[in-house]
Amino acid sequence: MKDLSLHVLDLAQNAVTAGATHVRITVDDQPEADTLSISIADNGCGMAPEMVRRVQDPFVTSRTTRKVGLGIPLFKNGCESCGGSFSLTSQVGVGTTISGTYQRSHIDRPPLGDMAGSMMVLIMANPELNFTYLHRLGKEEFLFDLAEIRAVLGEDVPITEPSVQQWMSDYLAQGLKTLYGGIFP
Amino acid sequence: MKSIEELKALRAKAQENVTLRKEDGTCRIVVGMATCGIAAGARPVLLKFVEEVKARGLNNVMVSQSGCLGMCALEPMVQVFMPDQEKVTYCKVHPEMVSRIITEHIVNGKPVTEYTYGAYVKE
Helix, strand or coil, rough: CCCCHHHHHHHHHHHHCCCCCEEEEEEEEECCCCEEEEEECCCCCCCCCHHHHHCCCCEEEEEEEECCCCCCHHHHHHHCCCCEEEEEECCCEEEEEEEEEECCCCCCCCCCCCHHHHHHHHHHCCCCCCCEEEEEECCCEEEHHHHHHHHHHHHCCCCCHHHHHHHHHHHHHHHHHHHHHHHHH | CHHHHHHHHHHHHHHHHHHHCCCCEEEEEEEEEEEEHHHCCCHHHHHHHHHHHHCCCCCEEEEEEEECCCCCHHCEEEEEEEHHHHHHHHECCCHHHHHHHHHHHCCCCCCCHEEEEEHHHCC
16 A cells, blocks of 8 residues: 555455444544554444454454455555554444554655545445544544534435535635645644 | 545536436456555556546546456556446456557457457467
């Protein structure tokens, strides 16, 4: 994966597969503490403790098209090789939370990448799900809540409507740009 | 500045568009978006499809995603389902190939054979 936003897209896909109705994505950027953390929490079907351990192995997957499952191991390895940490907690019937922290200044830490693009792909492909994206920089934050947007639109305008799509894409990009002043980590 | 207020203003116009939109003979464009697809660059491909469909105002086209199609080396893969036509699978799709697929296949109904899986396997 070339950047962190691609990991977010990939891991959120697992949440969708797990039958989640609400996926909460958090990027917590703390320059002073020199950490950059990502967390994806869902209310999907969850996993048994045994499976939580096994999915961290690249040769385990629940899919049937191939025998390897690289999403989680790639993310885990990326965090750990950048002086960070990784955690995966899950409870059957409640949901799963996957999170990873990078040492922000580590030379191998991938750039953040196009978070707005990842969010748009997730929303467009799963318009029936609710996504929340919270991006924190130090004490500042930007919150994107799909439920709020849905409430504004009402029932007769779907979020997949092209002009709404364009607005969401611009809103996300601008929110992040405002937070960072155009210089992304 | 983009704001929720602006979205409220946009709503009326969006509602008009919804009424114009008809769900007839829907064509589906499906982009493989598993770990393999994402790592190979499927995200810009999907976003480009969405952009092209919007730019051309193709009301009967739906862009969506699927998991791994089982041939990770050929990702990003795109499958096109047209009404009354057999499914067409494109492999190693690059955003620059998207507008040609839209013009020739989606609009004019002729698959771009040189980008297809069949053409790739023959080589």
